[in-house]
Amino acid sequence: MTSNRRSFLRNVTLSTGAIAAGLPVLGKDLSAGKDVLSAYAGKAGFNMCGYAAPKIDKVRIGIIGLGNRGSGAVGRLSFIEGAEIVALCDNRPERIPLAQKTITDKGLPKAKEYTGEEGWKALCESGDIDFVYICTPWQLHTPMAVYAMKNGKHAASEVPIAVTVDECWQLVETSEKTKKHCMMLENTCYDFFELLTLNMARNGLFGELIHAEGAYIHDLLDSNFGKTSYSKMWRLRENEFRNGNLYPTHGLGPIAQCLDINRGDKMDHMVSMSSNDFMMGATAKEKAAEDPALYNEFVGKSYRGNMNTSIIRTYKGKTIMLQHDVTSPRPYSRLHLISGTKGVAQKYPEPERIAFGHEWIKPEELKALYDKYTPEIVRHVGDIAKKVGGHGGMDFMMDWRTIDCLRNGLPLDQDVYDGVLWSVIGPLSEQSVAKNSKTVNVPDFSRGNWKTNKPVNLTLEGGGNTTVREVKKG
Structure with missing residues (x-):
């Protein structure tokens, strides 16, 4: 192991430990991330662009963070057939009941609850989750996505997905090694x-x-x-x-x-x-x-x-x-x-x-x-997306498309x-x-x-069969 590689791993370990202790991780690699570049830049990994993971007929979702973005995601995802919100996590337990009500009001099963500073880890370790949806402060996005992938879950994170160069390479390496999707939720x-x-x-x-x-x-x-x-x-x-x-x-x-x-x-x-x-x-x-x-x-x-x-x-x-x-x-x-x-x-x-x-x-x-x-996606779900909402409908189209790709074993757009x-x-x-x-x-x-990577697919070929629950007016 090179000294550069050891330095990188030491920095990651220290950062993860600080996060687990509830401390902010600030400005970790303003020096340009040279250690990471020398350790990873020349290594060819498994190419995740265009990768089609095995189909998941019913996507079991765990949502971490139930603030503004997380609570909105609960509402949107609960409209999508084939998407089941099975776990909710927030370090403030008082936020969970409202999210539960959003789910149960649609006649759907109540989700398992996780809370506390370590609750997100327990959620990622759970054996009944396929997809972890992260809506937390920026400094937590990479640690949570990495932990989810290492525990066999596809991961999606609110923006930005990383705040340092080190974190970017860590996400790339983890996704390539685990062959788990790692998507940024760029609505x-x-x-x-x-x-x-x-x-x-x-x-x-x-x-x-x-x-x-x-x-x-x-x-x-x-x-x-x-x-x-x-x-x-x-x-x-x-x-x-x-x-x-x-x-x-x-x-x-x-x-x-x-x-x-x-x-x-x-x-x-x-x-x-x-x-x-x-x-x-x-x-x-x-x-x-x-x-x-x-x-x-x-x-x-x-x-x-x-x-x-x-x-x-x-x-x-x-x-x-x-x-x-x-x-x-x-x-x-x-x-x-x-x-x-x-x-x-x-x-x-x-x-x-x-x-x-x-x-x-x-x-x-x-x-x-x-x-x-x-494009075809707008013709297919654009009107429904406007009714469900989320920044005029773009949030819902993003969620619907992601679930449809996971259900049909299609590469993700991002x-x-x-x-x-x-x-x-x-x-x-x-x-x-x-x-x-x-x-x-x-x-x-x-x-x-x-x-040689192919451009983003603008058709629904191989998918488009994910239905949406009835959206009531108003």
């Missing part, structure tokens, strides 16, 4: 305009794609400083010690699919720049004046720059611009712009727009494109390489910002398989 890949533009790009309507833009611009200042928004204000604490794009995947996922990243092209290198903090430090002082007992600890911190802009260049010479700002008073935006040699599509600012020249097409022409290029690549922009942006916006290389988590 924006299932939004309606994003799916339309992906299908149009596949059909060549934009020509050769040249450039794409994505973002997460969402004013969360009040939520991050809210007393009850996030348990122990965990999301605000992320902003205390990390300066970069902390939440890259919502904007990046859909445009990466349009560019066939990991499936014909790869990210090569990037640079990142952050503004100063003009808002969070000031807000902490204001809050501390009102409630010093709660907010004094947040005064005087070196907070993340309010706006981060990162630029990525791909192997084939395409460019990607990503932005992150969750403090400024601006309208919500994920940008979602793809630009090619024949046309461009842009979602924000609303309304959605497409052009094949110097002027945006008319609304009736956009409708005609929807009629012709809306594999472990997608999840870690979209997430690794977080720690890589930190590294670039810390080095005065110097270039950093982007790891090839596929280790060369991007050259």
